[in-house]
Amino acid sequence: MLETTIAGSLPKPSWLAEPEKLWAPWRYDGEDLWRAQCDAALVVLKEQENAGIDIVSDGEMFRQHFVHGVLRRIDGIDFERMTTMGIRADRYKAEVPTVTTALRRPTSIHGREVAFTRSQTTRKLKFTMPGPMTIVDTIADAHYGDRPALAMAFAEILNAEALELEALGVDVIQFDEPAFNVYMQEVATWGIEALERAARGLKCKTAVHICYGYGIQANLDWKDTLGDEWAQYRETFPVLADSAIDQVSLECANSKVPLELLGLLAGKDVLVGAIDVATDQVETPEQVAATIRAAMEYVPAERLYPCTNCGMVPLSRELSLAKLQALGAGAAIVRAEVGG
Numbered sequence: 001m002l003e004t005t006i007a008g009s010l011p012k013p014s015w016l017a018e019p020e021k022l023w024a025p026w027r028y029d030g031e032d033l034w035r036a037q038c039d040a041a042l043v044v045l046k047e048q049e050n051a052g053i054d055i056v057s058d059g060e061m062f063r064q065h066f067v068h069g070v071l072r073r074i075d076g077i078d079f080e081r082m083t084t085m086g087i088r089a090d091r092y093k094a095e096v097p098t099v100t101t102a103l104r105r106p107t108s109i110h111g112r113e114v115a116f117t118r119s120q121t122t123r124k125l126k127f128t129m130p131g132p133m134t135i136v137d138t139i140a141d142a143h144y145g146d147r148p149a150l151a152m153a154f155a156e157i158l159n160a161e162a163l164e165l166e167a168l169g170v171d172v173i174q175f176d177e178p179a180f181n182v183y184m185q186e187v188a189t190w191g192i193e194a195l196e197r198a199a200r201g202l203k204c205k206t207a208v209h210i211c212y213g214y215g216i217q218a219n220l221d222w223k224d225t226l227g228d229e230w231a232q233y234r235e236t237f238p239v240l241a242d243s244a245i246d247q248v249s250l251e252c253a254n255s256k257v258p259l260e261l262l263g264l265l266a267g268k269d270v271l272v273g274a275i276d277v278a279t280d281q282v283e284t285p286e287q288v289a290a291t292i293r294a295a296m297e298y299v300p301a302e303r304l305y306p307c308t309n310c311g312m313v314p315l316s317r318e319l320s321l322a323k324l325q326a327l328g329a330g331a332a333i334v335r336a337e338v339g340g
């Protein structure tokens, strides 16, 4: 009960990529890079285990960008043809590659990484991939000419990949959909359908991570415009509750999401963000416990998984590790109280 997990990414060691930087360039290439990534994955698996994290991840040591890292091995995308465009409804500008022909997955995207990671831990393993709507929002399209059609094409590729990773022993496949609280209308009309297509036929746990983004300035500025109550989820949660996805990961620590909205997710597992990734302040275990207890007013303990608000890749390693330890210790406090 109250098994802990993380949203996904962790800081990369300074010998692998430039620290405290989003999308930092690698320090190696080719087979040297692969070896260094494996070593980094081993370190973060061990750190998670030591911190008491029950469902661990590779910390996204094998990818530079949470969307483009997945796209590099898909045919039909031209990384030479980069476009600068406003993403997440123009919240910030990003350099994105362009879809130029029909999409195809010629070979496994993450199989080698997952086989390695799976062989190195006996804990439950989570693997994260961007969801179809978020991919569509982070790429330029010169071929499909229609966002839902492009999303479905990506969903089919994600699904083939997810089925392969499940067969390799992944316990939870999570799709990251930060776009889900930007395009609420589209979530209902095609976003959820594309997400379900990506998860079709999976027998392992499926999760969707929706959030208000990393703790970078553009996101902090955007959050300031959202008012005293972040009610985006009021529209999204009922759609997710009706969906085939098992788990919903969202931010609760220091967020202005009204906790009673969690009641709209009845029947789903809820990954409650109890670690704020947008502050240098390390939570105390007692603060983490308080967030978990508050969520338990709306979600039964059996369905509640203490988690981080979002990925921790932009943080320093020391800070991230301290936050992991607080998460593990805070969950242990509540577990002892409820006899789990």
Ligand code: ZN
Binding pocket: 007, 178, 209, 210, 211, 212, 213, 214, 309, 310, 311
């Ligand atoms: Zn996030």
